[in-house]
Amino acid sequence: MTTIHSYKKNGKNFYKFQIYIGTDSLTGKRIKTTRSGFNTKKEAQLALSRLQLEIDRGDFRKKSVNTFTEIYRLWIY
DSSP states (O other): OOOEEEEEETTEEEEEEEEEEEEOTTTOOEEEEEEEEESSHHHHHHHHHHHHHHHHHTOOOOOOOOOHHHHHHHHHO
């Protein structure tokens, strides 16, 4: 179960959550993602619901970070 937490930044309250997505098949490590900066708890709950729906449908894609070597190989070949 994912919980929504409040935090303060520059004297203002914001909300955030962290959600477990699954396990990486290559490394065996747990994959989590965090979303933050919501002005109200209701906004955070809505974003969490949408993200859970994406994960359940299989539409969620974590941003990939390419290394210099990977980009070089793509460009050369």
